[in-house]
Amino acid sequence: MTQKAQDLSQYPSLVLGMGCFWGAEKRMGELSGVLDVQSGYANGDGAASYTHILAYEKALQSGQTQGKNHAEVVKVIFDPAQVSVTQVLMHFWENHNPTQGDRQGNDVGSNYRSAIYYQTPEQEAAAKETRRLYQQALTEAGYLRITTEIAPLTTYTPAEEYHQDYLQKNPNGYCGLGGTGVTFPREASTAKPASLQHKVEILQGAQLNQEIQLVMFSAPECGYCDAFKRDIAQHWQAEVDLAITEVSQVPTGWQLGQALFATPTLVLFKQGVEVSRYTGYQGDAQRFWQWLGFQLLTPEQQKIAFESGTERPFTGSHLDEKRAGTFVDPITGAPLFRSETKYESGSGWPSFFNPVEGALTLHPDDTHGMQRIEVRSASSGIHLGHVFNDGPPPTYKRYCINGEVLKFIAD
Template sequence: MPAVTDSVVLGMGCFWGAERRMAAIPGVLDVESGYANGEIAGTYDAVLAHEKMLQWGKTTQRNHAEVVKVTFDPAKVDLEKVLIQFWESHNPTQGNRQGNDVGTNYRSAVYTNSDAQQAVALKTRDVYQGALKAAGHGAITTEIAPLQKYFTAEEYHQDYLVKNPNGYCGLGGTGVKYPVAGASTAMPQAAAKAPRLEAKALNFERQLIVFESDDCAFCRKFKADVLDHWQSPVAVARTLNPEPPVGWALEKALFATPTIVLFEKGKEVSRYTGYNGEKPRFWQWLGFHLLTPAQQKIAFEQGTERPGTGSHLDEKRPGTFVDPITGAALFRSDTKFESGTGWPSFFNPLPGAITEHVDVGHGMRRVEVRSASSGIHLGHVFDDGPPPTGKRYCINGNVLKFVPDSDKKAGK
């Protein structure tokens, strides 16, 4: 343990997911789940019971927030970097809610141990608020205050997702990057000399535009990681000019590159600023605009459709089932079979199309299947399938898109 350490207490919804997110920061020495800044006993049962009393209007005492105490080595990571991870890892505009968790105990909070920490917290909040506003989000509701009370949570809450690798997380950030040097390049004034994109060459209904600059290493990285493999159903175009096509509208001026802007009917609906290799976060940002709420629940919250209700159960045409966000091929129709389960089933994925992960949720031990290109949840794989693999990839049809071979032959 270093001779000098520092710590800050952060509330970002369920502490299980928060613990994992913050522990991933280089220089963080320990992350402990706990309860903070309430007026009651500091136990899990007390917090849950008190929240019910608040909802019923039977008490006015303040409940604790579920928090994590992050201890770090200031020689390796400063508080600003810790807080950048905090802001990006949850939605700080939701008040007393994160994901499916609703209640004052799930409030967003930064509880500080000094005036200096308070100043850094307020500064980073204001910087991130600017980025959120530019992306169309509302006001930050995070409570920033001195730490008054702190209780360590029960042992079974500590390192929960280490003990349960596929347990509930509940965290979902906004997809908005904190605007710092090293993740984006300032938009140069000279870029305005580049020709603007022509609207007639774009898709008025839905179009992505990547605003770049000549000397932008992060633009090149985004091109290599994402654009060079683009199969998404959304049309994409690149430009060195910071202005949209004539007749189209940005919400506000661009301040960094790359900035990826989603336009619908010629108007900006969302933007993703900066890129430094976080492909899953980019695809999740885009996915929230392409998928329905029911699809989002499956893709991002490990949900499932009711058997017999999903898409493609009776699909038998020659073709390919693809990721609905990236367009990457997942399964061929000649590996599909009737399993009688009520979900589309396949005995083999395409090479490199999926990744597998141990899932111990719902009192079972299963193997989860995700799309390798976007990271979205697809379903599970079991060992009761037909030859030649003996596998049954049980997939939610609502997060598959089917592309018939006839479309390819027709050049569609």
């Protein structure tokens, strides 16, 4: 909410059904000019509560009752001086799939129907005209008929408090909301809202890395998305390719394991099929890197990196590596040691007398009845090895590192 509730009575509202209202509330709230979005229930029979609606839908599906269930909706309050009814509806059409009937993604039932419940003749006209224009775009893209219910608003009840701003309170919360990726014809509006001026395109699967590819599904005006880009994406050095899109549609020809429900969501694809995802970034970069590490590292590497394991001496990688280059974190790609600081210590592990500045963090380690200093990667937090005071000049340090958790990049 951007204004106090008592200040909003002078502004118009539009009641929209887009499936699960958690994601709908977040998506519509991202539009410039929208002042408030409230989750609620509309245009059905009987009590308007979450438990009653679920029970009523079950009874409808089993033939035990008749009537019409309430739809999960969002009440969108907007400032006409900043955004028009048409522009609100453009955002509505693009941010869900209006061709699915009584469902949205994995959520099935008449309570998840697509709907526009208007309150004025202007809203009714805009709803029907934008439906006509978007149907043309959908037909050209190969989609079926729009099933959205367009009707006057007859009943509306705000949802329970725990449903309001749900994805802000629960960034990992589920909601299977995703659009078709079909852009609304922009010539339908002479004044485009700022948040719709960016170019919206579906990623082309053929142009991505078929072997392994990470895709970040982002959104405009998404604080957690901006934080991920600032903390991680803009410094990206990892071996796996990263693509970022603001379209909630899978790359063409590729396959998601389940619907997208929140942003940012990081999905790892192998051979065009989702194998894992990370949702709900809240500033914990090392938690993200650990997730990615479990997807990229071998079981032996994982044991060293995440369980402080140790490879047997003279068995690890890079022991005899003498080329000019840089040893980097195997997950983040961040530089750890330059080859000119590597030396033969005779210990059986790759040894270095000086790390790249800021690359490591040091931690006391009293395991196994010894007092040692553990070395971790500053970027990912993984365990690398230990540092001792018996190295050569000028530092007299010996960074004794497990070769299996190093990656070498030749100059």
